[in-house]
Amino acid sequence: MNNRIKASFDKCANENRAALVTYIMxxxxxxxxxxxxxxxxxxxxADIIELGMAFSDPMADGPIIEAAGHRALKNGLTLExxxxxxxxxxxxxxxxxxxxMGYYNPIYIYGVEKFxxxxxxxxxxxxxxxxxxxxxxxxxxxxxxxxxxSFIRLVTPTTDNIRLKTILKNSSGFIYYVSMTGIxxxxxxxxxxxxxxxxxxxxxxxxxxxxxxxIKTAQDAQKIAQYSDGxxxxxxxxRAIENSLKEGKATKETINAPLNIVRSLSEGxxxxxxxxxx
Amino acid sequence: xxxxxxxxxxxxxxxDERGHFGKFGGCYxxxxxxxxxxxxxxxxxxxxxxxxxLRQLSALNASYAGRPSPLYHAERLSxxxxxxxxxxxxxxxxxxxxxKVNNCLGQILLAKRMGKNRIIAETGAGQHGVATAxxxxxxxxxxxxxxxxTDVKRQAPNVFRMKLLGAKVVPVTSGAGTLKDxxxxxxxxxxxNVENTYYLIGTAAGPHPxxxxxxxxxxxxxxxxxxxxxxxxxxxxxxxxxxIGGGSNAIGIFHExxxxxxxxxxxxxxxxxxxxxxxxxxxSMSGGRPGVLHGNRTYLLQNDDGQILEGHSISAxxxxxxxxxxxxxxxxxxxxxxxxxxxxxxxxAFQICTKLEGIIPALESAHGLAQVLKLAPKMDKEEIIVLNxxxxxxxxxxxxxxxxxxxx
Numbered sequence: 026m027n028n029r030i031k032a033s034f035d036k037c038a039n040e041n042r043a044a045l046v047t048y049i050m051x052x053x054x055x056x057x058x059x060x061x062x063x064x065x066x067x068x069x070x071a072d073i074i075e076l077g078m079a080f081s082d083p084m085a086d087g088p089i090i091e092a093a094g095h096r097a098l099k100n101g102l103t104l105e106x107x108x109x110x111x112x113x114x115x116x117x118x119x120x121x122x123x124x125x126m127g128y129y130n131p132i133y134i135y136g137v138e139k140f141x142x143x144x145x146x147x148x149x150x151x152x153x154x155x156x157x158x159x160x161x162x163x164x165x166x167x168x169x170x171x172x173x174x175s176f177i178r179l180v181t182p183t184t185d186n187i188r189l190k191t192i193l194k195n196s197s198g199f200i201y202y203v204s205m206t207g208i209x210x211x212x213x214x215x216x217x218x219x220x221x222x223x224x225x226x227x228x229x230x231x232x233x234x235x236x237x238x239x240i241k242t243a244q245d246a247q248k249i250a251q252y253s254d255g256x257x258x259x260x261x262x263x264r265a266i267e268n269s270l271k272e273g274k275a276t277k278e279t280i281n282a283p284l285n286i287v288r289s290l291s292e293g294x295x296x297x298x299x300x301x302x303x
Numbered sequence: 304x305x306x307x308x309x310x311x312x313x314x315x316x317x318x319d320e321r322g323h324f325g326k327f328g329g330c331y332x333x334x335x336x337x338x339x340x341x342x343x344x345x346x347x348x349x350x351x352x353x354x355x356x357l358r359q360l361s362a363l364n365a366s367y368a369g370r371p372s373p374l375y376h377a378e379r380l381s382x383x384x385x386x387x388x389x390x391x392x393x394x395x396x397x398x399x400x401x402x403k404v405n406n407c408l409g410q411i412l413l414a415k416r417m418g419k420n421r422i423i424a425e426t427g428a429g430q431h432g433v434a435t436a437x438x439x440x441x442x443x444x445x446x447x448x449x450x451x452x453t454d455v456k457r458q459a460p461n462v463f464r465m466k467l468l469g470a471k472v473v474p475v476t477s478g479a480g481t482l483k484d485x486x487x488x489x490x491x492x493x494x495x496n497v498e499n500t501y502y503l504i505g506t507a508a509g510p511h512p513x514x515x516x517x518x519x520x521x522x523x524x525x526x527x528x529x530x531x532x533x534x535x536x537x538x539x540x541x542x543x544x545x546x547i548g549g550g551s552n553a554i555g556i557f558h559e560x561x562x563x564x565x566x567x568x569x570x571x572x573x574x575x576x577x578x579x580x581x582x583x584x585x586x587s588m589s590g591g592r593p594g595v596l597h598g599n600r601t602y603l604l605q606n607d608d609g610q611i612l613e614g615h616s617i618s619a620x621x622x623x624x625x626x627x628x629x630x631x632x633x634x635x636x637x638x639x640x641x642x643x644x645x646x647x648x649x650x651x652a653f654q655i656c657t658k659l660e661g662i663i664p665a666l667e668s669a670h671g672l673a674q675v676l677k678l679a680p681k682m683d684k685e686e687i688i689v690l691n692x693x694x695x696x697x698x699x700x701x702x703x704x705x706x707x708x709x710x711x
Contacts, residue, residue, distance in 0.1 A: 134605065156332055
């Protein structure tokens, strides 16, 4: 497993808490503001940073994240510049794992080999590519694993046991459990089902399991933190950025808007009971 | 031995078991959808070998859609062009006015088999939306149709038709509000309601098994054509022409003839304002390059950063930045010639057909016709060229009027 990712989950386990995985869109609303937010996320309490790679047609995302991607693209973001943001971040922080999340086409057009080389060099730890299921592992997953870049997969409520085995086969880093059938930013209706499914996945793998989609408040996060290894928040941070903008441009509140949420969420991730590891 | 070798060399064997047409096709979708897509693939494999299913489909094709569609000798047009003998395969006479119903009947039977009671679809010109709403009405299923907000405006009569048929029409405002955006939104709905919902994709694109399945349901066009032309002319045509948006009517008429190498096949792509106009056309093969979108690898209109462009065509049904993966394969293999046709050329063909044959073609089909106008005069009088007249143009009358500055 990638060292930064493992170290991060180990640290959280030692502190008896879930990891806070934060998602923001690279380059939203502009590259400088976004860079500053990313650079301050860890200090605010993020254990792992997911950086969205903007795409014109994000089929699995809700309107909030779609709009963020379009803002970033409009302001000149490219995949190359997204990788440069990671490079810049690594000059200040060599511990916090960075996961790039997005869709395959921009990587395909950039060139898989060229992308992986640069990703490795700038310090990307993992990739989460929404439209690359295990059926297409040869495209990017296998070459990424050869470079020791983790390939993180989604497990969803529609995943049955046979499918889970297929998904786990080339998974690395951690498993991302999607709390619902739906797009980013929707609501979780059934917490019990989430808990049951996460427990079942953990019986099948030693990889940490994080839960994402639909986590909006500190209370949501705390509930999920009791049985998962990590909690992903994305839409709520991206919305905070959006709400701080004026005519689509950053204001003096923009940088702190998501960071304040991260600060408050990070306090709610401690587990109430000592986890029984046997 | 020879026969075996021929089978191996056949262009009709695609896709492979993982949905690849050469390097194109595949299955690039979110994990939430994978179990359902695998189930769909399994169910379709069973259905296409199930005599009951095939009999039911064939009966509906005959009594509900009105198949076989006639093969019509366009005599006055042939005379006017003074070249090849021109035939129209009249898919516009099908129930709902286009070839779209062929695919909808097949897929709705499949949805029933799978126990899904909610049907979603995307539509551009509204032809597929109308066909979907129609078969849903026929089978008593709920239908939700996603349509770009721009298209909702330029295809108002079809929107009303869908509503009359009991469908819920959802205008999609993201992007340019055209077919691509409608497809994104339909995929989002599907990811959310995967348990009870069947996504009835309207063209031979999307993730495996859709491109192969839609092609199979549309292949009835080419199969009928072979019988009809042999019956009327005693020989096969020299050329076949069809328009290409996603490319379902084209693959439907081409597929039967892929191994008849002496027949020239032409796909007319929408060149909009012209290929040289940046973001001013929707010709993904003539003016794009391979990429991955909406579940498959295929030729796409995109920029250097892999972001998808909107494209433009006067025809809402061709206004899509991609194309079915089998067409990408047939382009690279050289079997089919894909040619760009501008808005202007299509509009001219639209008028010629209307005046000479008394048939108002859909603007989509008029792109194919424009290619016929280019080819026929250069061919001998003994030669035969067939146009797939995929849809009727009533829905486009308003668009055409507006183009000529006529207000109702």
